[in-house]
Amino acid sequence: DAGSPAGASPPRAEGGLLAPDDRWRLVLGRRKDQLPSSAASLATALDELYGSGRGEGSRGGLTGPGSGGGREVPYPGVREWSEELAVLFGPGIREEVLAAAATSGRKDVLAELHPDSVRPSVDLLRTVLRHAGGLPEARLAALRPLVRRLVEALTRELATRLRPALHGTALPRPSRRPGGGLDLPRTLRANLATARRAPDGTVQVIPEHPVFRTRARRSADWRLILVTDVSGSMEASTVWAALTASVLAGVPTLSTHFLAFSTEVIDLTGHVEDPLSLLLEVSVGGGTHIAAGLRHARELVTVPSRTLVVVVSDFEEGYPLGGLLAEVRALVGAGCHVLGCASLDDTGRPRYSTGVAGQLVAAGMPVAALSPLELARWVGEKIT
Incomplete structure (x- = not known):
């Protein structure tokens, strides 16, 4: 749907949804003079994302007098842009846009990324680490929750993929603690003292001390x-x-x-x-x-x-x-x-x-x- 990121609500102007023509003007970045005044914030948010004069409408001869998605004056800062993205497109799309902006070089947006909402990726982690390398400890502390969230999520994902390849690196060993399968031969040997002969001549062993198999942590050899x-x-x-x-x-x-x-x-x-x-x-x-x-x-x-x-x-x-x-x-x-x-x-x-x-x-x-x-x-x- 033109003008609407996946999973986001369609952009709205005051009084209802934007008309299809206005949504195309926002996407193509042209004829801003024909946009309703209520669409100014949408145009500004898109200009901040793609760069004024660098959107789709700036190529292929589509630009001309009155072209460009929004107002000439940019947002005062990334916080205002972040808040506007959340209002216009929802918090999920806000995190996607900020993460994309960070990986493309906009390091000023890192402080606005929410650790619990951002989608982990190696590219984003590399961007954060590259930026964190030159920061004083006070500013680095603010980024640590984001780095921790990215590292934990990526490590967990990687571990899930690697564990099957590392099967067999732990050996079963006997244990008195329930948890694994019953080790029948060891159980019989450990409970011979309880053996009793039944009236029909059969021998019964009462397993007072069952022995189970568990996964062992062998010494690091x-x-x-x-x-x-x-x-x-x-x-x-x-x-x-x-x-x-x-x-x-x-x-x-x-x-x-x-x-x-x-x-x-x-x-x-x-x-x-x-x-x-x-x-x-x-x-x-x-x-x-x-x-x-x-x-x-x-x-x-x-x-x-x-x-x-x-x-x-x-x-x-x-x-x-x-x-x-x-x-x-x-x-x-x-x-x-x-x-x-x-x-x-x-x-x-x-x-x-x-x-x-x-x-x-x-x-x-x-x-x-x-x-x-x-x-x-x-x-x-x-x-x-």
Whole structure:
């Protein structure tokens, strides 16, 4: 329906619904002189969203004298615009419009986004984190509820998708607490003292102490080291890597480490179980020194055969390749399981140096463009 976002009430002017011709004038952004005065607020709201002179009516020769959706004077600020959007289109559409404006570069709208109403997306989370990086603590505190809501929702969604790929990472063990299925052999052995012979000669066991099967948290006998490139070109992949690491940190059989590197390496393992804290600690920017990240990872290895080293990068190494290849060969030679995950751009397509990746493959490290789900499957196959 022209002029009405999905799920919103049709725009109204004073006295009732706008006439179809007036609604088209608003959509096309032309002939504002023919709009009723009561439609001025609608025209202004649309101009603030699309930009005066940049709406649909500004292209294709439709503009001319009297063109443009609304008044020349913009709203005094984003709060007034936000309130007007809620009145005109409803709170749901207001959150959609503000989120779209934020991801397109309007950082001033972030303070108006309601944490409980906004639709979570990685793009919006990246925008908020990018903006939060340069804020003083007082203003950052105001954004924390929004960041927390986005991170929790996205992590929960990701965990739902990853858990099936990680099946089998916990083992059943006997328990006296009800909850799992009855472990009949163990129950019989535990209750032999209650065995009685019935008059017909059969033996009956009264299970005074039944034993059940439960899901066990086995000791963390595998180590996963995520070596994550946080150079300037890696923003989208960094968010996914941090969320994935937080999900994997909940796997009982894994001890998950998170190393962030550009030209320096920072060990953020202490934050890995809290994705909000982890993402707020990650600072994207700088050059790329993959060899330094792998060197630090090698220092964390204790049992090579039970160690997974996953590098998330575009493999645009800024230092001589000899050092990088030597680190890969050292890890592979020690018996570690290594994997290179190519970075993904905003559309989910792989973007990485195929030349460097080819040399890494020859050195013993497979390189693939994996989604978080595919990475979880690889991890699950290794540790089960």
